[in-house]
Amino acid sequence: MLIGEVARHSGVSARMLRHYDALGLVRPTGRTVGGYREYSAEDVRRVFHVESLRSLGLSLKQIGRALQDPGFTPSALVSDLIRWTEDRLERERELLERLRAIDASAPTGWRDVLRIVELMQGLDSASAARRQQAVLARSEGVPAPADVLAGAVLAESDPHVAGALRWALARSDGDGMATLAAGARSEDADIRRRAVLAIAEMPETPGAAAMLADALRDADTRVRGHAALALGRRGVTAAVPVLVGMVVEGSNDVEAAEVLGTLARDHGCADRVVSALVAELDAPTADSATRICLTQALFELSVATAREVLRRLASDDDRAVALVASAFVGELDGRSAGDRGARVRSASGRRKPRR
Structure with a gap:
């Protein structure tokens, strides 16, 4: 042939x-x-x-x-080929993601493309300072692709860079919610935590509240806590059990108590919050330190039912708890007396002068 x-x-x-x-x-x-x-x-x-x-x-x-x-023998060579092919596919996947990100930003010219590529290269830097600079120094005339920022948020371990990324993402033209939603379902708890933190700082975006509500059931306590703080600040009373649990565990307990106080005052769930705190106070497993944290949380509520519990705790068998409760009761009574005096002076100032 x-x-x-x-x-x-x-x-x-x-x-x-x-x-x-x-x-x-x-x-x-x-x-x-x-x-x-x-x-x-x-x-x-x-x-x-x-x-x-x-x-x-x-x-x-x-x-x-x-x-x-x-x-x-082919075995060693085939193993090498598998590794080389996996590396090539990973590079191709990264290239595809970059191209999609550039396309999503709808660049009007090659200058826009180059600026976006510069941002992505900066975000890939091994230097945390360089990554933060890439976020904060981006051109205001060229919106950063939301998906690029969202992906960087999920991968960023440095807290300062992560904060800058969340700030930029919340102000980007897109919302990056699809990327964040995928992160919230990750098997890695750190990625889920970063996703929830980013979602919490986003403007009111469709689906954000539902994702945060799902995170209340997360297996990781930090993820649940971030979701509960975000939802509580938005007036969602479903966050109450997790917030009370944070007080008990001593995890961001001060923030949790402040959010519980806001919910009790402004969202009509004072009795529910007080009952949840009292249940933990009376739990057989509650030690002295935990009960003091719960007492402090009751003080943050500033509602009548919480004051009644504080007065009862002023006579608690645990001397440390009783001393803390007594101090809070005294401060609340002082505030009440000051308020009454202010009202009396105000009323006196409005009386008509005698003729």
Whole structure:
């Protein structure tokens, strides 16, 4: 079979077949009277063998060794090929994400594209200072792609850079919620925590409240806590049990108590909050330190039912709890007396003068 016929049957160009011949990969066993290459059936099979190995990503040098060395085993080479292919796919995936991010930002010219690429390169820096600078120094005329910022938020471990990223994301043209939602479902608790923190700082975005509500049931206490603080500040009373749990655990307990106080005063759930705190106070497992934290939380509520509990605690069997409660009762009584005096003075100032 002449070279043209082999090319037609194999799909390998005549030029490539000549290259195989020059490298010694596939040398035709015969020549015609006129000096043309003539391939035997075995030569053609070898051409197909070469093409099969090329399809796996082997170089021509590796193919030559594989076909000529009987002792050459494929296991080690195949393992290397798997690793190289995985690396190549990862690079391709990163490139695809960059291209999609640029496309989503709707650049109007190559200058916009270059600025966005510069931002992404800055976010990939090993230096936390460089990453933070890339976020804060971006051009105001070119909106940062929300998906790029959201992805960076989920990956960022430095708290200062993460704060800058959340700030920029909340002010970006897009919302990045799809990326954050995927992060909130991650198996990595740190990624879920970063996602919830970012969602909490976003403007009122459709779906954000539902994602935060789902996070209240998260297995990680930090994730639940961030979600509860965010929802509580938005007046969502479903956060009460988690906030009370934060007080008990001593995890961001001051913030949790402040949010409970706001919910009790402004959102009509004072009795529910007080009952939850009292239940923890009376729990057999509550130690002195925990009960003091709960007492402090009751003081933050500034509602009548909480004051009644504080007066009861002023006579508690635990002397430390009783002293803290007594101090709070005294301060509340002082505030009440001051308020009454202010009202009396105000009323006196409005009386008509005697004639």
